[in-house]
């Protein structure tokens with residue numbers, strides 16, 4: 001049986017601000033298995049990054065506050081850990097890659113020292129020579145050319161793609177069980193983005209790390225993940241295997257996300273890109289009903305009155321939308337961008 005590495009149970013996280021309480025994450029639950037890649041998808045402000053940072057306890061506390069729920073990593077509750085205990089876990093057990101490597105790397109330290117810093121923090125018996133050797137191997141592993149020379153260079157001497165490769169080396173140097181990648185390819189152009197995704201898949205096979213990929217880009221999701229959760233207004237509105245989500249989506253927000261992926265034939269014929277009209281809900285006072293109701297063209301009376309539960313569509317696939325209730329009017333999902341034959345389902349390292 002696959003080993004569960006992470007379990008997030010009914011997590012609520014708020015930020016206490018002068019203007020009031022921002023209810024950023026509201027009852028989020030999901031699990032992650034060893035060697036698996038899970039994508040968390042949604043637009044800015046949906047709670048995906050707050051959820052990811054909560055796993056590493058990187059949201060500043062205060063103003064961030066865990067209201068309830070559990071984050072069980074490797075059998076232990078992360079929320080109950082002290083800051084000292086978290087310092088042992090960060091980098092060693094859980095690595096993180098951030099969106100913009102230029103602002104995440106230290107401009108005053110060589111790339112080699114930044115890679116070996118994590119190693120030395122978690123292993124005080126390591127000599128400088130040993131740490132240097134491991135850092136060099138990591139640079140080679142992430143395919144930095146002329147690694148022997150590049151190891152002594154500074155971040156400004158690296159290109160954007162090379163900086164992101166260096167960030168991956170830093171995140172993986174201690175062989176973490178879990179890697180959280182928060183929009184790791186957003187700041188890169190598409191060809192470099194494809195290279196970085198290939199590299200991450202390749203490394204996952206070699207190291208067997210579990211990955212949580214935070215993204216708003218469904219192209220990235222299709223490329224790298226085995227399962228997806230879609231977040232909106234601080235909640236999970238749909239979860240499924242990646243194939244199932246693309247070929248049988250059951251939530252109007254997911255339909256909107258899929259329709260927003262640029263498709264050359266549609267852009268040519270309609271001369272415009274699709275978008276989801278409207279703005280996300282106010283998380284100072286989130287609606288008591290469906291958070292997507294204001295933007296949903298299928299909205300019904302019950303949608304504004306009652307939060308939809310997660311209706312089970314099939315094994316491993318659920319959608320929080322009243323349209324999936326047996327008594328709801330039948331609505332056909334719009335023609336989305338997938339037209340190719342559905343591939344066979346698979347889980348495990350891609």
Ligand code: SF4
Nearest residue numbers: 290293296303321322
């Ligand atoms: Fe739209 Fe209602 Fe479904 Fe929400 S519950 S997505 S408002 S149809």
